[in-house]
Amino acid sequence: xxxxxxxxxxxxxxxxxxxxxxxxxxxxxxxxxxxxxxxxxxxxxxxxxxxxxxxxxxxxxxxxxxxxxxxxxxxxxxxxxxxxxxxxxxxxxxxxxx
Numbered sequence: 294x295x296x297x298x299x300x301x302x303x304x305x306x307x308x309x310x311x312x313x314x315x316x317x318x319x320x321x322x323x324x325x326x327x328x329x330x331x332x333x334x335x336x337x338x339x340x341x342x343x344x345x346x347x348x349x350x351x352x353x354x355x356x357x358x359x360x361x362x363x364x365x366x367x368x369x370x371x372x373x374x375x376x377x378x379x380x381x382x383x384x385x386x387x388x389x390x391x
Contacts (some may be wrong), residue, residue, distance in 0.1 A: 316360040
């Protein structure tokens with residue numbers, strides 16, 4: 294998972310370093326990549342949460358592309374998760390599809 298601050302789609306320095314290492318592995322794999330962005334349920338509304346989750350997924354996908362991943366990358370969003378620990382929803386997940 295790539296972690297984000299609440300209400301943010303900005304990649305942290307740690308996230309960037311982790312994604313650079315992942316990009317090197319993905320370049321050699323040739324696998325398709327799925328990135329899913331998440332957000333927690335807040336009072337800001339479902340459209341805000343959808344935009345935030347989409348931006349998180351897109352930010353990760355663009356970062357990987359910028360760092361040499363030429364694989365097919367699909368990204369999607371899962372907004373407004375209702376969780377006890379909202380920090381679990383401040384993330385994007387990356388999966389490879391063989």
